[in-house]
Amino acid sequence: MSAAFHEESLCSAIAALEFHKVLQHVAAFAFSTSGAEAIVSLRPLRHLATIQTLLDETSEMRGLLDAGEAVPLSTLPDLRNALKHLQISGRALAVRELIDLATFLAIARRTRSFIAARRERCPRLHEVVQSLTNLQAEEHAVESALSFVDGSVKDSASPTLSRIRKELGHATAEAREKLQSIAKKLASRDMLQESMVTLREGRLVLMLKDEFRHRVEGLIHDESASGKTVFIEPMESVVLNNRIRQLQSAEREEIERILLMLSDRFRQVLPAVSENHARMIQLDVIHAKAQASRVLHANAPQLQTEARLQLLSARHPLLLLRNEGNTAAGKVIPLELELGEQNGQQVFTLIISGPNAGGKTVALKTVGLLAMMALAGLHIPADPDSEIPLFGNFFVDIGDRQSIEDDLSTFTSHMSRLIEILHHAQTSDLVLIDEIGVGTDPEAGAALAVAILRELNARGCLSLVTTHHGALKSFAQNEPGVRNGSMDFDQNSLKPTYHFRAGLPGASYAFEIAARLGLEEKLIAAAREMVGSDKSKIESLLADLQTQLSEQQLRASATQQEELKLREARQRYEEKWAQLKTHEQKFKKEAVAAAEQLLQNANAVLEKAIREVREQNASREVIRTAKENLQSLREQVQAEHQKIIAPVEEEIESTTQPDLQPGMQVKWLKQNALATVLEAPDASNKVLIGIGNMRARVASEELRATAQPVVRSAVALPRASAAGTHRTSEIDLRGLRVDEALAEVDKFLDDALLASWPEVRIIHGKGTGALRKSVMDYLKTHSAVRSFRTAAMGEGDYGVTIVELH
Numbered sequence: 001m002s003a004a005f006h007e008e009s010l011c012s013a014i015a016a017l018e019f020h021k022v023l024q025h026v027a028a029f030a031f032s033t034s035g036a037e038a039i040v041s042l043r044p045l046r047h048l049a050t051i052q053t054l055l056d057e058t059s060e061m062r063g064l065l066d067a068g069e070a071v072p073l074s075t076l077p078d079l080r081n082a083l084k085h086l087q088i089s090g091r092a093l094a095v096r097e098l099i100d101l102a103t104f105l106a107i108a109r110r111t112r113s114f115i116a117a118r119r120e121r122c123p124r125l126h127e128v129v130q131s132l133t134n135l136q137a138e139e140h141a142v143e144s145a146l147s148f149v150d151g152s153v154k155d156s157a158s159p160t161l162s163r164i165r166k167e168l169g170h171a172t173a174e175a176r177e178k179l180q181s182i183a184k185k186l187a188s189r190d191m192l193q194e195s196m197v198t199l200r201e202g203r204l205v206l207m208l209k210d211e212f213r214h215r216v217e218g219l220i221h222d223e224s225a226s227g228k229t230v231f232i233e234p235m236e237s238v239v240l241n242n243r244i245r246q247l248q249s250a251e252r253e254e255i256e257r258i259l260l261m262l263s264d265r266f267r268q269v270l271p272a273v274s275e276n277h278a279r280m281i282q283l284d285v286i287h288a289k290a291q292a293s294r295v296l297h298a299n300a301p302q303l304q305t306e307a308r309l310q311l312l313s314a315r316h317p318l319l320l321l322r323n324e325g326n327t328a329a330g331k332v333i334p335l336e337l338e339l340g341e342q343n344g345q346q347v348f349t350l351i352i353s354g355p356n357a358g359g360k361t362v363a364l365k366t367v368g369l370l371a372m373m374a375l376a377g378l379h380i381p382a383d384p385d386s387e388i389p390l391f392g393n394f395f396v397d398i399g400d401r402q403s404i405e406d407d408l409s410t411f412t413s414h415m416s417r418l419i420e421i422l423h424h425a426q427t428s429d430l431v432l433i434d435e436i437g438v439g440t441d442p443e444a445g446a447a448l449a450v451a452i453l454r455e456l457n458a459r460g461c462l463s464l465v466t467t468h469h470g471a472l473k474s475f476a477q478n479e480p481g482v483r484n485g486s487m488d489f490d491q492n493s494l495k496p497t498y499h500f501r502a503g504l505p506g507a508s509y510a511f512e513i514a515a516r517l518g519l520e521e522k523l524i525a526a527a528r529e530m531v532g533s534d535k536s537k538i539e540s541l542l543a544d545l546q547t548q549l550s551e552q553q554l555r556a557s558a559t560q561q562e563e564l565k566l567r568e569a570r571q572r573y574e575e576k577w578a579q580l581k582t583h584e585q586k587f588k589k590e591a592v593a594a595a596e597q598l599l600q601n602a603n604a605v606l607e608k609a610i611r612e613v614r615e616q617n618a619s620r621e622v623i624r625t626a627k628e629n630l631q632s633l634r635e636q637v638q639a640e641h642q643k644i645i646a647p648v649e650e651e652i653e654s655t656t657q658p659d660l661q662p663g664m665q666v667k668w669l670k671q672n673a674l675a676t677v678l679e680a681p682d683a684s685n686k687v688l689i690g691i692g693n694m695r696a697r698v699a700s701e702e703l704r705a706t707a708q709p710v711v712r713s714a715v716a717l718p719r720a721s722a723a724g725t726h727r728t729s730e731i732d733l734r735g736l737r738v739d740e741a742l743a744e745v746d747k748f749l750d751d752a753l754l755a756s757w758p759e760v761r762i763i764h765g766k767g768t769g770a771l772r773k774s775v776m777d778y779l780k781t782h783s784a785v786r787s788f789r790t791a792a793m794g795e796g797d798y799g800v801t802i803v804e805l806h
Helices: 007-017 019-027 033-040 048-066 080-086 095-116 123-129 136-145 159-188 235-268 270-295 317-322 360-375 410-424 442-459 470-478 510-516 521-531 533-615 620-649 738-754 770-781
Strands: 192-200 203-209 218-223 229-234 302-304 309-314 335-342 345-347 349-353 387-389 394-397 430-433 462-467 482-490 495-502 665-668 673-679 686-691 694-699 703-705 728-732 759-763 785-790 800-805
Touching: 007 019, 007 360, 007 394, 007 410, 019 033, 019 270, 019 317, 019 360, 033 270, 048 123, 048 270, 048 302, 048 360, 080 095, 080 235, 080 270, 095 123, 095 136, 095 235, 095 270, 123 270, 136 235, 159 192, 159 203, 159 235, 192 229, 203 218, 203 235, 218 235, 229 235, 235 270, 309 360, 317 360, 335 360, 335 462, 335 495, 349 360, 349 442, 349 470, 360 387, 360 394, 360 430, 360 462, 394 410, 410 430, 410 442, 442 462, 442 470, 462 470, 470 482, 533 770, 665 686, 728 738, 738 759, 738 770, 738 800, 770 785, 770 800
Parallel strands: 302 387, 349 462, 349 482, 394 430, 430 462, 728 759
Antiparallel strands: 192 203, 203 229, 218 229, 309 335, 309 387, 335 345, 482 495, 665 673, 665 703, 673 686, 686 694, 759 800, 785 800
């Protein structure tokens, strides 16, 4: 793997895959200009730990947003100019710059507190905010001196400013009063245009009619556009206006001193301010990425150091955004695709064929774009179990290959790009080529394509190409490390379904589509004859294979539906059986209560008889006989009582704890089930028992010895464990083929349902993911399954599936 991305190839790939459009969408969620600029400049990275950290940060922020917690981020002022000015000693910041600084620091302080309170849930985000410095004293200094409403300096900013403004107010009022007195006199002689005091060049003046300019002694500061009005400052008010100007100058000097003082205060903590700015921009970027993740229903993929690519339920992000208003996730057909190691075999090259407009190019772009997003630290719209390798470089040849400016034909341009790829592509690079070998003689183009793909395959590049060449389909079928794939096509409607099929080449459907579009049948027949019977047969065979595969899937779906109905019927039967058992026990309890009441009544009658015998002074022999009759009656009633309650109490064993040894037959009281001890109690007094084809580890006090025989299954038992009131069991499918594993899961779920397990664990391992996918698909159809999920970190993560049963 090279140390850095090949810049020219990367730029070309970004343009071809439209990665910049994805970044622009993410940047729209940023609160700051700096954050938006940082997002649009994102590029794929090469360091695994760095990429994983970026993905984890986004996942943590996404978790907060999904939980409805309002992260205290808001519009962040742009501080870049202010930070530059603070580096210049003696320069005062403008009022707006100081207010922006204080606002920014307040948001940083609240964000730090918010994340710190959730540090256990957000360890990565907590690392980011730990370097934020609390500069609340500087915030308060600005708030005390400046008005955040109108951007003015408050009178309270300093005692000197307060005094100057009071004097200025008095001086202005005195001057205005003097001018109003003069205006009143002049107005009485009709010498003013308007009887009002106004300002010119910062001085209070009167609006005198031009013909009287020489009649009033004073300073003329301005004239109206018509020349009919002059703005005059009478000599009587000059001294007052001068005083006002002096005070205004003093006010400006004091404001400048206050602003410089506040600026110097920030200048003293400039490193902390700069660090706060950098960390808040980083949080802004993380927040924007998390918001985009929510819109795209995206997840963090699994990063791979090996050359293995696996996309599960992958969707093209720009197509999702285009259909956002129309339930995006349901409109875009998901892509399931694997490349790299598959079932112990290395598959480096995938050749995708099929008709035009069937989605081949979209599949290529989806693979490249999602890989680029993941390595740039962005969530991707795919299943979280999707795997993305650390690609060394991105080489993409998609789009119009004709260059008018360089006077290049389609084939020349295409071949130039392929040669460039061959010059630089190495192991673990991603190569995407659309319609390889086009623009020249089909046979020559196919031969060149085979030679190029064979070379890329030998180098260990992960290559995806689209083609219509039949020779490439045959090449993929026979060449080690190369596989066919196709985009599904509905042969009846002649419309694409956009579903990817691995391992099966696609037919072009050229003749069928031409017929549907109205081309005469005789022309189509002539064309078929010209291509030759062999090629026509191959195309027909491919179409038949696709049809048969579709029919097989329909039959499999119908079989699953029937199995579902049978399971539902079985469940209804078991529910009815459980109801009958409940009613039976209820009747028995009522009978027991009646027997006990009968016994009490009999005792009362007999005791009364004895009392009467004593009162009549009967002999001891008579009393003894009466007591014997009483005891006989009691024994008869108790015998009847025992007959009724025996079925209920037959399972109640001695409270004495048995000495549990392997092979002993026991009754598990909590599940009312017979079992066999498989292992003696461990250090925590837990015992491994076997029940049918399940194993469970339970507390020894839940077991009682029993003489009833336990029938053990001859089938190899999967591992299981359970403890306390939260009982779980598990089955280990690792090493089994898919058909064997699904059969074991079926039996395991049936037994778990009968044993009333609330939750079970299915261990399928990570491997290629094929077994996991098959198990999940099967669980979706099983009526006993309430829900299922991938195990959390520490529970086995994506190597284990947790199933909740009805």
